[in-house]
Amino acid sequence: MINQTMEQLGKAPSKIREIFAYGCRRRKEIGEDKVFDFSLGNPNVPAPKEVNETYKALIDSSSDVYLHGYTAGVGDDSTRAAIADNLNKRFGTSFQAGDLYMTCGAAASLKITITALCCSGDEIVTFAPFFPEYRVFTETAGAKLVVSMTDPDTFQIDFDNLAAAVTEKTKALIVNSPNNPSGVVIREEGIEKLAQFLEEREKEYGHPIYLITDEPYRELVYDSDVSVPFVTKYYRNAIVCYSFSKSLSLPGERIGYILVPEEVEDSRDVFAAVCGAGRALGYVCAPSMTQHVIERTCGLVSDLGVYRTNRDLLYNALTEYGFTCVHPDGAFYLFMKSPEPDASAFCEKAKAFELLLVPADSFGTPGYVRIAYCVTTEQIRNSLPAFKKLAGVYHL
């Protein structure tokens, strides 16, 4: 008998990937521009031009051993120093290269951190809506995921729910802001209150509660009055899981990092456990050439103008048609209330208009759908009549 947990995980692939696969088939049937696929968080905006230029320049000017050889398991020293410098400049922090562990993207960052921290029977708390793989990563590490519902109107933290969710068994809390799938940013007062709450519970229980911040969308905010608080400045035991997938539009290249600040309790032990977990999970090093590119481009961000345009176009049109949407501060997802209680049934009806939306049940919020607007603005424009017809089905 092979491992049944793994077999079942493999046979129940993510709903998102299923819809995306349907979209690929459907495009072949009726044509590329006839299908309005909003399923996948695959950035449509290209990487900053410097990224591809740097790849080419490095290929032309470097030895293959430097370019394609192993780096240390923790990552290339110069890359880690460049990232630390960039963070310090932007956030007034004082991180060192040695606080950073380079990873194969956000999923690896999270899985490694969870594996490093958790013992069997531990609990990890997160806020709904949440990225479904949190459950997979946590449960296959022998721990339990405890979900705390956010405020149903604002999707900000509901501290009464949180107070009930955090117990002596809580090893860590995962926070994802800007949020996938709601687009909501937890404001400074929320982070301050969260830090205070966790510190009180740490004192009460006599052990640290780590705050894992899953931040692939940190750079993706669109309004001058919205900023993403840098969590390590508010809470001592914060561990940052970052990915360049979205900020540099490199999701397939699998590149990110884990930041374990010095202030974290037993910081060097935690960092060692991160190294050990990376090793145990089969991560030898993050892709080398891309690490060297990141050293030179980690201060850049893809053109956010397209996302802002898309967000405004879509949010304004859908609310005008009568849909109820959460106003997204960041990320590239619009979170919409399903006009009928069963979001899957709603998504099936949307399919009839070639609109591919993702029901948010697996994100812990039934009755909502996620619309990934990291697509061409043209696709958004062309899809609007279909959304209008869909609204008509529900007499909105």
Add this chain to the structure above:
Amino acid sequence: MINQTMEQLGKAPSKIREIFAYGCRRRKEIGEDKVFDFSLGNPNVPAPKEVNETYKALIDSSSDVYLHGYTAGVGDDSTRAAIADNLNKRFGTSFQAGDLYMTCGAAASLKITITALCCSGDEIVTFAPFFPEYRVFTETAGAKLVVSMTDPDTFQIDFDNLAAAVTEKTKALIVNSPNNPSGVVIREEGIEKLAQFLEEREKEYGHPIYLITDEPYRELVYDSDVSVPFVTKYYRNAIVCYSFSKSLSLPGERIGYILVPEEVEDSRDVFAAVCGAGRALGYVCAPSMTQHVIERTCGLVSDLGVYRTNRDLLYNALTEYGFTCVHPDGAFYLFMKSPEPDASAFCEKAKAFELLLVPADSFGTPGYVRIAYCVTTEQIRNSLPAFKKLAGVYHL
């Protein structure tokens, strides 16, 4: 309390990496060409020139979504088809794209396969000498590694030892040929006998015993009379774990695959478990641009001439000086008997001559050292007087 297993794994980094780090420091102290570092399997031979040309051509001609976007979790379809075609052409097999799962290199291939197959309490058998991370990957998957010693003269399979090692609890056997660290290739009669033995045990126990072939060195053989049998042709329940790290000199890029042939018992369930394990371990997809490069270059191999020259130069000199070495058929390691029982003590004495060798204790073969000759031929030539002096210490 954070996870103690992970913390300990992180604090006990591989002996090889420690020696390599010493070499880096030492080179800064006394000069690049004064240190003879034979510690790391980091290929010195560049990638075939087509590899870097393909990277650049793809950057110039492809959209960023194709180049840097997510591929399917199993990998890009065209890449998988190209690899299947290449294998079929070379080995007369009939694999399909759907039999292949793209990975972030050999370590990921192995970790994913072990996680997919093993339940708690299962045993995995391997032959000594073996790559030390087998133990890490197996034990952190809740299974036990059982080591079967090979013939001490030839390092071919000792079937008496194997008969004692394989029991009803054996879920799989890992074979690594050409072998790291011995360089030995298991000959066709060995593979045939192994297949027959495993089939008998499968019948006796009434369940499959998977043969995991760890093959990063498959292409690295140097003599016309030595060929590496393609294991799936000899045994039904064989699963291939491959990496392009050595064949294309791309170890840092993290690219490889798992091949689950159709003939494997419950092949589609095993493949699903591989997908599930990849997901649970945080692998979203193998690096995308490198997947696209592999589609176009998977038939190539780096220049093996340098390795052959290095092997002959080193083997001939060291045996002439009186050392006892295993003649390496392939890979790029020379396996040498330590002239004193304690190989670590011998390696310390070698250090006095700036020779950085790896004691093979962690490979399950105390009393031996590994010499990685994937270095410049110049380094080999320059190191010979030091080896001669080292032999003198032992009056060889």
